[in-house]
Amino acid sequence: MGELKRFVLRLTARSPLLIGDRRADTQYTESLDHIPGSRLRAAFARAILSDCPLFDPAEARDGRRWWVVYQGRPECEGCPWATWCRQFEEIRFTQATPGGARILPLTAMGCKVDCGRSGVMDTLLRRLAWQQRLRERPYEDWQPPRFNCVCGGRLENRGGWYDPRAARPVSGPRRQAFTRLMIDPIRGAAAQGQLYTLLPIAPGAEFTAQVEAPAPPPCAELRVGARTTTGWGRCAVVVTEADESEDVGERIGRFQAALEAARQAAGLGPARDVYLALTLLSPALVGPLPDGSPAQLGAAESRAILAAALGLDRLFPGAELAHAFTGYEVKGGWRLSDGGWAESRHYLVAGSVLVLRLRPGDAGELAERCARAERVGIGERTEDGFGQVEVCASYHVSEAVR
Incomplete structure (x- = not known):
């Protein structure tokens, strides 16, 4: 088996992306704002098997369908996916985040009235110091001070994404609403209760992930997420070698x-x-x-x-x-x-x-x-x-x- 190397995957949406099918209710489905590593593995499995002449969609292995299994037959020689197919279960994926952003920690806080003077700040070190004082000096009648903004208002927890290069919060990918309905085949009119809305990620969104694999993936496009048979989920793929991380x-x-x-x-x-x-x-x-x-x-x-x-x-x-x-x-x-x-x-x-x-x-x-x-x-x-x-x-x- 070949040694795994780390690569950076940059995905650019060419059509709407519906990731995760997060349902707010029975008639409203919103996409996740990132691509989990499990969805990336499934997308590459679909790409490998779609190009494989030996694959039978009706066949199930170990109770799983559409799963990559290297068969080692003459047809496998010369296949561009052969190296990935041999070590598919050893390949490691990270989740793909919008523009390479990172999630804000649960210790990040911002002004409750959004005055704009303090931005979003992290409070982990102060929380640690205050908790350690309570533990190390339990006999003291002391309570940690409140987190306040420079404007005097209270701070509250903030979520979302953070750009580590620019040191500032960033918004997630833009979404696009699609409203659909189902036609009753007998009446020829809209079926009762079948009006629903999909909120996928809009085309043009960019995501960055890392993968440990024996070689770069031999593809320039990938189908990711749900409804790929209707044209959704098309992503352009650019692969580069990963840089060394900070010590x-x-x-x-x-x-x-x-x-x-x-x-x-x-x-x-x-x-x-x-x-x-x-x-x-x-x-x-x-x-x-x-x-x-x-x-x-x-x-x-x-x-x-x-x-x-x-x-x-x-x-x-x-x-x-x-x-x-x-x-x-x-x-x-x-x-x-x-x-x-x-x-x-x-x-x-x-x-x-x-x-x-x-x-x-x-x-x-x-x-x-x-x-x-x-x-x-x-x-x-x-x-x-x-x-x-x-x-x-x-x-x-x-x-x-x-």
Whole structure:
């Protein structure tokens, strides 16, 4: 098997994109504003099998239809997709975000009255310092101050996308409304209750993702999402080699220094341990939980259960999940691939921030573990883009997402 290399995929929509079929109600369907890695895998599987003379659409393997399986027959020799077909299940996708933007963390806040003077700022360091003061000095009668804007108004949580190059929030892709109705074949008129609206992403939107594959994909166009048989989902594909990422060790050092300054502002001394902030760039699929959900993260025991379910103990042995700023969703239902029932699972939402506490140790080994966490992700199904993380992200240190 060939070694996997990292490539950047740039997708430009040539027709409307309907991703995810997010239904607000029975007559209104809105597309996601990004392309999950699982949708990219399905799109490439469709491209491979559509070009394969050996593929039988009626055939199912391991209960799954339209799934790539290398057959190793003479017809496979010389096929441009052969290298991808051999290692299809080993290929790793990230989610594709609009213009390469990143999700704003759950610790990002903006002015409640939108005065425009403070922009959107990150509050993680101050939250950590205040919580640590409450834990280290439980005997004090002290309450954390409120988050206020420079105009004197309150701050509230902000979501959306963030451009790391320009250091400012950006809007998601533009959507385009399509209203349709179903004709009653007997009456020849509109069927009762069958007026519905689709809100796909408009043509021209650009998305950026990364893929670890044995070779660049041999295609200039891809069909992504739903309703591709009606002309939707056409995307132009441009592939380039990925650049080297910023040294994670430098980010860790800046984060520790910024946290020390925040602790000093809160009246605390230097921290004895090393703290790492893992910011989820995509939803993370949590492993099986013993009882209930990860919603209650106040107790140390609950945080330990969540850390084990995400596999943090394997990536960072001996680390403690000290703080968690997160939300979660529960998803399940029928699988379209085989008609079976998918058990409900918990997903940590993108933008969640998990803060680990570790004993001081070898800085080189710690940086290597962090780089691996960024490459493989946390939780389950990371090969499909779930659980992407950034360690000690720069916007937590600058506190400015303007």
